[in-house]
Amino acid sequence: MxxxxxxxxxxxxxxxxxxxxxxxxxxxxxxxxxxxxxxxxxxxxxxxxxxxxxxxxxxxxxxxxxxxxxxxxxxxxxxxxxxxxxxxxxxxxxxxxxxxxxxxxxxxxxxxxxxxxxxxxxxxxxxxxxxxxxxxxxxxxxxxxxxxxxxxxxxxxxxxxxxxxxxxxxxxxxxxxxxxxxxxxxxxxxxxxxxxxxxxxxxxxxxxxxxxxxxxxxxxxxxxxxxxxxxxxxxxxxxxxxxxxxxxxxxxxxxxxxxxxxxxxxxxxxxxxxxxxxxxxxxxxxxxxxxxxxxxxxxxxxxxxxxxxxxxxxxxxxxxxxxxxxxxxxxxxxxxxxxxxxxxxxxxxxxxxxxxxxxxxxxxxxxxxxxxxxxxxxxxxxxxVFATRSISPYHDGSFYYTKSKDGKTINIFHLDEKVNYLAPSTLNFIIPENFKPKSLKVLGLSHKIDWKQNGNSIEINLRKERNQLKYSTVIQITQ
Missing domain, CATH: 3.20.20.80 (Glycosidases)
Structure with a gap:
């Protein structure tokens, strides 16, 4: 090297x-x-x-x-x-x-x-x-x-x-x-x-x-x-x-x-x-x-x-x-x-x-x-992670973005970069312009996620199960 x-x-x-x-x-x-x-x-x-x-x-x-x-x-x-x-x-x-x-x-x-x-x-x-x-x-x-x-x-x-x-x-x-x-x-x-x-x-x-x-x-x-x-x-x-x-x-x-x-x-x-x-x-x-x-x-x-x-x-x-x-x-x-x-x-x-x-x-x-x-x-x-591509805004604060190759799904990763990651109770993030969400889930959690959209901003609320999320929170949204 x-x-x-x-x-x-x-x-x-x-x-x-x-x-x-x-x-x-x-x-x-x-x-x-x-x-x-x-x-x-x-x-x-x-x-x-x-x-x-x-x-x-x-x-x-x-x-x-x-x-x-x-x-x-x-x-x-x-x-x-x-x-x-x-x-x-x-x-x-x-x-x-x-x-x-x-x-x-x-x-x-x-x-x-x-x-x-x-x-x-x-x-x-x-x-x-x-x-x-x-x-x-x-x-x-x-x-x-x-x-x-x-x-x-x-x-x-x-x-x-x-x-x-x-x-x-x-x-x-x-x-x-x-x-x-x-x-x-x-x-x-x-x-x-x-x-x-x-x-x-x-x-x-x-x-x-x-x-x-x-x-x-x-x-x-x-x-x-x-x-x-x-x-x-x-x-x-x-x-x-x-x-x-x-x-x-x-x-x-x-x-x-x-x-x-x-x-x-x-x-x-x-x-x-x-x-x-x-x-x-x-x-x-x-x-x-x-x-x-x-x-x-x-x-x-x-x-x-x-x-x-x-x-x-x-x-x-x-x-x-x-x-x-x-x-x-x-x-x-x-x-x-x-x-x-x-x-x-x-x-x-x-x-x-x-x-x-x-x-x-x-x-x-x-x-x-x-x-x-x-x-x-x-x-x-x-x-x-796999078979994904980058998508604007790529990186916004603590959030990182990828998309499926067909563009129908976006993935938002939340990082904290502390020694031990702990997902916050509420997450607020933007989504790409003209993306119209129909469903949202947090990977690794089985229950339905409470979320709301305002323009190109989304807010989600996590329950006690957020303690199950290790290293990051990964949100998957499909239009």
Whole structure:
């Protein structure tokens, strides 16, 4: 990921201004609506799903550190190395890469994950097949730096190809499948060439000066993506990270991290995109932060835009503080997760929530507690969440709005954002102009609700059963 992990808590609650958001994530200009009918339909279906599971997992979980970034010699607090893992940079890299020889997540059980995620209402999964460190969590033939290598203890396990196991399990549970893949590869000698020391996240030589080496890296990337999209069943989303690997002419000088890109890093996305669409017709391609035909939706990270966007988007936000596994992580409350989901869907987006497995191959026990609590809320309120779209006024005070795709039903969510939500006895809110209510109900309550309308304002009175409403009050009105 691109964000600074030390700012994760700050960004998770930050509502970005539309100006900053468009600048940071390149969404104000350059978005190209797909023309392929299969992609258009896939995007429409994806926008119905609303809630997805993101998983960052790799050898780094054994040290309980940020994924990949400690290898990057940038002067950033979140890339700092722990002295006990190596006294010099090169010793650290050697020890980091040697984690391959001890990675043995014997408690790996994707069925357990899929069951808990499905009950919580998650409908798609995006898994890190390879992060920036280059360690492949799939059975690539392009490198021996992979989970299925004989160097890795887990390779002897029948579930060693964890990408295959995760994709098959979640697909069989009805999930749409997303493959995260890092375009930069800091293990590859064709990206970080050992002839030069790495200086930052970027390629450490000039591809124009050494075109054969860069072409070798392009072929390596192409071949790995061909493997993923050929050998792992139906894949619905290709989620490409590492936006500094991009044509030089696409750099936005207003974005701080893009100003560090000093050389051409065109990886030929047209060739890659054409190949993956041939392998997986209709696949959504997310070449994140690179506006154009291969960024089919945009991906604000650890943040929710302040206003609705007119293009497909997804916020990727961690359940804890970190994208990677950290012992005793500070997991968000179920109420905070529900509040975030409501804010996102009211603004027309999807919520991709990251949960990081640990070195043993399982989640922290508290994760299952959170998912169970979320599932109880979803059981009562899912009709207001899935297959909905945003509708004006979107957000008014403590109220957030969605509508059914046919426009006949609107859903109004009331939030309080206190530690423990308690529905008020009386709720007053506005409804969209020209919407003519015929029936009203509060999801989760069985009794008839007292309500009255005055113009485009509605007042409802809740009885003692309001104590049954947890995290929010969800009002559903049909015309």
């Amino acid at each position: 691109l964000s600074k992990k030390t700012k994760a808590l700050f960004f998770s609650s930050l509502l970005l201004s539309s100006a900053f958001f468009s600048q940071a994530h390149n969404v104000s200009e350059g978005y190209q609506k797909p023309t392929d009918p299969l992609v258009v339909q896939n995007l429409e279906n994806w926008q119905d799903l609303k809630f997805g599971l993101f998983m960052h997992w790799g050898t780094y979980s054994q040290w309980g550190i940020v994924e990949s970034w400690s290898l990057c010699p940038e002067d950033e607090s979140w890339t700092q190395r722990k002295p006990e893992h190596g006294k010099s940079y090169y010793e650290y890299v050697k020890n980091y890469e040697n984690l391959q020889t001890t990675f043995n997540p014997v408690q790996f059980n994707p069925e357990k994950w899929a069951e808990a995620a499905k009950k919580a209402g998650m409908k798609y999964v995006v898994f890190t097949t390879k992060h920036h460190d280059g360690f492949a969590m799939f059975d690539t033939q392009q490198s021996d730096y992979k989970i299925t290598s004989s160097k890795t203890p887990f390779s002897k396990n029948p579930k060693a190809d964890v990408t295959k196991e995760i994709f098959n399990t979640f697909r069989n549970s009805g999930f749409k499948i997303g493959a995260y893949f890092s375009k930069p590869d800091w293990h590859s000698n064709d990206y970080w060439w050992s002839y030069f020391p790495p200086k930052d996240r970027n390629v450490n030589y000039d591809p124009k000066k050494y075109p054969e080496r860069w072409n070798s890296f392009k072929n390596f990337t192409f071949n790995q993506l061909n493997e993923i999209t050929s050998n792992y069943g139906k894949i619905d989303i290709l989620w490409l990270d590492g936006g500094w690997v991009r044509p030089f002419n696409t750099i936005d000088p207003n974005v701080e991290w893009q100003r560090t890109i000093n050389v051409e890093q065109d990886i030929d996305m047209d060739k890659i995109g054409t190949m993956v669409r041939k392998n997986q017709p209709g696949i959504i391609v997310v070449d994140r932060t690179v506006p154009g035909k291969w960024e089919n939706y945009v991906t604000p990270e650890q943040a929710v835009p302040e206003k609705p966007l007119s293009i497909p988007w997804e916020s990727c936000i961690t359940m804890g503080d970190s994208f990677s596994y950290v012992p005793n992580d500070n997991y968000k409350s179920s109420q905070k997760i529900i509040e975030t989901l409501i804010k996102i869907i009211a603004r027309g987006g999807n919520y991709l929530m990251n949960i990081a497995p640990g070195p043993n191959g399982d989640y922290d026990p508290i994760v299952y507690e959170r998912l169970k609590e979320i599932s109880a809320w979803m059981d009562k309120n899912q009709s207001a």
